[in-house]
Amino acid sequence: MRNSLLAMNRLATKRFVTHRLLVTMVAIALTTVSHQVQAQQQQRNLHYRNSTINMAPGMIGQSQLYRGGPLPGYFQPVEIITPVGTKVGFAYNQQFETPLMDDRKAGMLIGHTYRLKVTNIFKHSGEELYPTIEVIDRLYPPRGKEFQYPIPIHIDQRDIESALAGLFVTRVIYLEAPATALQVQDRRDYQRVTDVGAQEDPLRTADRFGRPVAILRIGSRLPVHDPSTGKLKVQTPPLLLLQKPGAVTPSEINQTQPGRPAR
Amino acid sequence: MRIVVIVCLCSVGCQFHNPTANDIAPIPPQYGIEGQQAPQPSIQQVQPISHQVSANAQSTTQPAVRRVPAYDLPYDAYTGQPGAPAPGNPLMGINYPAQWMPVGEVRPWPADEYIQNGGDKDQQVNIRKNWDVHNLDEADTVVHYHTVDGDVRVNATNSTPVYAPRFAAVRRLDGTHHVKRTELVGQATLDLERRQFTGQALEEQVQQNQMPGRNIGQQTTQLFAEEIPPTQFKGETGVIEDSNNFKATEGLQVQHDVKVDSADKARLSKNALPAEDWTENAAVQVVIDGFIAKDVGTMKASGATTGYQMPEGRDRLEITKKASTSDAKPGDIIEFTIAYKNVGDQLIGNVTIVDHIHRRLQFIDDSETSDREGNFFMLDETTDSVVLRWEITEHLDIGESGVVTFKCRVR
Numbered sequence: 001m002r003n004s005l006l007a008m009n010r011l012a013t014k015r016f017v018t019h020r021l022l023v024t025m026v027a028i029a030l031t032t033v034s035h036q037v038q039a040q041q042q043q044r045n046l047h048y049r050n051s052t053i054n055m056a057p058g059m060i061g062q063s064q065l066y067r068g069g070p071l072p073g074y075f076q077p078v079e080i081i082t083p084v085g086t087k088v089g090f091a092y093n094q095q096f097e098t099p100l101m102d103d104r105k106a107g108m109l110i111g112h113t114y115r116l117k118v119t120n121i122f123k124h125s126g127e128e129l130y131p132t133i134e135v136i137d138r139l140y141p142p143r144g145k146e147f148q149y150p151i152p153i154h155i156d157q158r159d160i161e162s163a164l165a166g167l168f169v170t171r172v173i174y175l176e177a178p179a180t181a182l183q184v185q186d187r188r189d190y191q192r193v194t195d196v197g198a199q200e201d202p203l204r205t206a207d208r209f210g211r212p213v214a215i216l217r218i219g220s221r222l223p224v225h226d227p228s229t230g231k232l233k234v235q236t237p238p239l240l241l242l243q244k245p246g247a248v249t250p251s252e253i254n255q256t257q258p259g260r261p262a263r
Numbered sequence: 264m265r266i267v268v269i270v271c272l273c274s275v276g277c278q279f280h281n282p283t284a285n286d287i288a289p290i291p292p293q294y295g296i297e298g299q300q301a302p303q304p305s306i307q308q309v310q311p312i313s314h315q316v317s318a319n320a321q322s323t324t325q326p327a328v329r330r331v332p333a334y335d336l337p338y339d340a341y342t343g344q345p346g347a348p349a350p351g352n353p354l355m356g357i358n359y360p361a362q363w364m365p366v367g368e369v370r371p372w373p374a375d376e377y378i379q380n381g382g383d384k385d386q387q388v389n390i391r392k393n394w395d396v397h398n399l400d401e402a403d404t405v406v407h408y409h410t411v412d413g414d415v416r417v418n419a420t421n422s423t424p425v426y427a428p429r430f431a432a433v434r435r436l437d438g439t440h441h442v443k444r445t446e447l448v449g450q451a452t453l454d455l456e457r458r459q460f461t462g463q464a465l466e467e468q469v470q471q472n473q474m475p476g477r478n479i480g481q482q483t484t485q486l487f488a489e490e491i492p493p494t495q496f497k498g499e500t501g502v503i504e505d506s507n508n509f510k511a512t513e514g515l516q517v518q519h520d521v522k523v524d525s526a527d528k529a530r531l532s533k534n535a536l537p538a539e540d541w542t543e544n545a546a547v548q549v550v551i552d553g554f555i556a557k558d559v560g561t562m563k564a565s566g567a568t569t570g571y572q573m574p575e576g577r578d579r580l581e582i583t584k585k586a587s588t589s590d591a592k593p594g595d596i597i598e599f600t601i602a603y604k605n606v607g608d609q610l611i612g613n614v615t616i617v618d619h620i621h622r623r624l625q626f627i628d629d630s631e632t633s634d635r636e637g638n639f640f641m642l643d644e645t646t647d648s649v650v651l652r653w654e655i656t657e658h659l660d661i662g663e664s665g666v667v668t669f670k671c672r673v674r
Contacts, residue, residue: 053435140373142426142590149590152430159434167438176429177375179401183622183648185674186593192431202433209431211375 047137047211053170053203057217060203061111061136075107075240076138077150078214081189083157085122091115091223092239094231105150107240108135114237115223121160129163131155131218137211139175147242151214154191159218169218174206376428378591378673380404380599380621381584383419390415394615401648402621406582406603408659409613420582425597426590427623427673579607580614580659591673596627599671604664614655616667622648623674630670 051060065072080088081103089099090106096117108114111134118129133153141149151173159169171193176182182192196205206212224233371377379402386398388405399405404420580603587598601618605611620626626649631639637655653667 139376139428141376141428145426145590149426149428149592154432162436165438167436170435170437172433173430174433175375176431178378178621178623181429181623181674183674185625185672186429188593194431194433196433196435198435198437200435202435206433209433211373213430 047207048203051203053172053201053215057113057132057134057215058111060215061134064136065111071110071138073109074138075109075238076135076213077105077107077147077242078133078135079150079152080104080106080116080133081152081154081191082118083122083155083160085120086118086155086160087120088155089117089119090239090241091117091232091236092241094234094236096223096232105147105242107147107242108133109237110135110138112237114239115232115234118155118160121164122157124160124164127164129160129218130221130223131163131216134215134217135213136215137175137213139213152188152191153214153216155216155218156191156193159216163218163220166220168220169216170202171216171218172202172206172212173214173216174210174212176210180209371424371426376426377424378402378427378621378623380423380425380586380624381420382422388417388419388617390417396617399617399619399650401619404584404601404616404618406580406614406616408580408611408615410611411609416580418580418582420584420601423584423586423599425586425588425673427592427595429593429623429674580604580611581606582616593673595673597624597671597673598630598668600666600668602664602666603659605659605661608661610658610660612658614659614665616651616653616655618651618669620648620651620671624648624671625674626651627670627672631667632669633665633667635665 048060048063051063082088085101087099087101088104089097090104091097091114096115099117099119101120106114114133114135116131116133118131121127121129135151139146139149139151153171153173159171163169173191184192186192194205194209196202203212203215225231226233381402381404383400383403383405385400388396388398388403388407390396390407396405396407405417406420407415407417409415582601582603585600585602587600588595591597599618601616603614603616626641631651631653633639633653633655635655635657637653637657640652640654642650642652651669655665659665
């Protein structure tokens with residue numbers, strides 16, 4: 001009798017311990033699953049999960065091309081907006097064009113790095129900057145109005161001053177999400193900028209605010225020219241230059257692409 | 264144990280789940296085009312300029328001058344137009360469908376390039392008895408009205424997408440930072456002198472005996488003893504339960520023996536007259552909207568219920584919303600038009616239009632109009648957007664309609 005009671009007691013204890021162990025394991029598993037689901041949901045809201053701003057120029061746009069969609073071959077219109085009086089010139093055919101004043105518009109391919117030349121800087125006569133633009137996504141405007149809604153890329157005075165002071169300026173332009181848009185009036189001559197610290201990734205920050213579409217980088221490095229030809233040593237991607245009616249057409253606007261067979 | 268194994272397998276399976284390339288940011292399903300016609304495409308034809316493209320980009324013997332019409336779409340700029348790309352396009356052989364968008368998405372796509380205004384998204388709008396509007400989300404546009412039955416109905420307009428992308432930027436400055444900092448060795452000497460008390464704090468004992476001032480009096484408990492003589496209750500027999508509501512178990516007719524004396528006959532006959540009046544033949548005739556309500560049944564008993572068959576009708580209010588343009592830039596002005604019409608066969612009243620403006624739109628003061636008499640209110644419920652409210656005071660007869668308009672500036 002006593003032995004049977006002891007046996008029952010041991011069995012009950014064993015069952016209790018097993019039950020507690022089961023509950024603990026289920027709780028751990030559910031917590032793990034919930035964290036992973038939450039992490040996946042956070043990642044799903046990001047457009048650039050596997051990209052960081054520290055990647056080489058052009059890599060982020062190239063990774064976008066692998067996602068599919070009508071991105072390859074599309075010349076996304078962009079508009080370069082600079083302070084009044086500043087001149088901007090595009091690089092094509094391995095050389096810079098003569099910089100022109102006013103806002104410049106051009107069509108750029110996604111996944112390529114385009115070089116600019118900024119001159120006639122206010123209070124910095126004789127100094128020049130060579131920013132680069134990388135378009136990483138495109139817009140889908142109504143048909144026939146593609147060039148009425150370009151991506152505005154502002155190069156403001158602070159960017160210029162910081163670059164001339166030796167700092168490396170990284171500016172990620174993003175499409176603002178309508179649901180979380182700020183209730184402020186937008187201005188054509190001013191683009192709202194959020195400054196982040198050196199430890200933050202501006203691409204990730206912009207991805208939280210909306211959809212990043214272009215990256216502007218301004219450094220202190222000068223382009224290297226071939227001494228024999230005088231042309232840039234780097235390859236310039238195809239560029240679709242847009243001009244206003246009545247403007248003087250540059251002598252050479254050649255959309256050359258290395259490796260393409262001649263017609 | 265089986266449950267644990269299954270759960271563990273599920274957690275392990277989630278660890279190895281790699282998001283695919285199609286895991287794009289989900290677009291809310293409410294971004295569906297409703298009643299809004301897509302802009303008609305404009306076909307741009309540009310004369311293709313033939314030029315030789317050489318692998319060596321140094322050739323300058325053939326000046327390939329491309330004269331691009333101002334802000335026109337070049338022939339080799341592909342935007343999803345149907346058909347194969349033009350010759351010379353590096354995408355030759357690839358045929359994209361017209362207006363391509365990812366599978367499973369809802370037009371207009373992508374939604375972050377549009378300002379959606381109108382409809383009833385997320386939570387469904389409901390109207391309380393005090394006419395308070397609940398669950399009015401941002402960019403919702405609804406109308407509520409009263410029917411002849413006293414019901415309150417709520418209808419939502421269609422959604423009006425306007426292409427209006429807006430941009431901002433995130434900037435980071437990297438570089439070596441020079442910090443000028445001077446470190447000084449500081450030395451401070453402070454002689455702390457021991458302070459000595461010159462005085463002595465004596466321990467004092469205070470003892471105060473609290474004594475009552477004087478005895479005012481003594482209050483002793485008193486035993487209340489009140490004798491309430493019993494009143495004489497007359498012989499009244501009341502109903503314990505509410506006799507107004509007949510229980511289901513009780514019959515509608517209370518049967519009990521009644522002894523009628525000769526003296527009570529007159530009183531009974533007098534009381535019987537009202538009962539006879541409320542019979543079917545002498546009852547009140549109910550006429551509603553010219554229709555005689557048909558008596559569908561009468562229970563010939565006291566406390567009977569009479570049912571009337573009401574003529575059924577439809578109360579419908581059709582409401583549509585339109586924007587003056589399908590695309591706009593920041594600073595442009597858009598005029599919205601909300602048209603409503605009574606398409607039912609009943610009179611409706613208290614038509615109230617409520618429009619929660621999108622945060623990207625700024626209402627222009629004094630721009631509202633209405634072709635019917637009513638009151639207009641602008642409510643700043645939140646700091647992000649405003650709510651416009653038109654209360655039409657006129658009744659809306661069958662087939663009648665009205666229009667309200669207002670203007671907004673795109674932020």
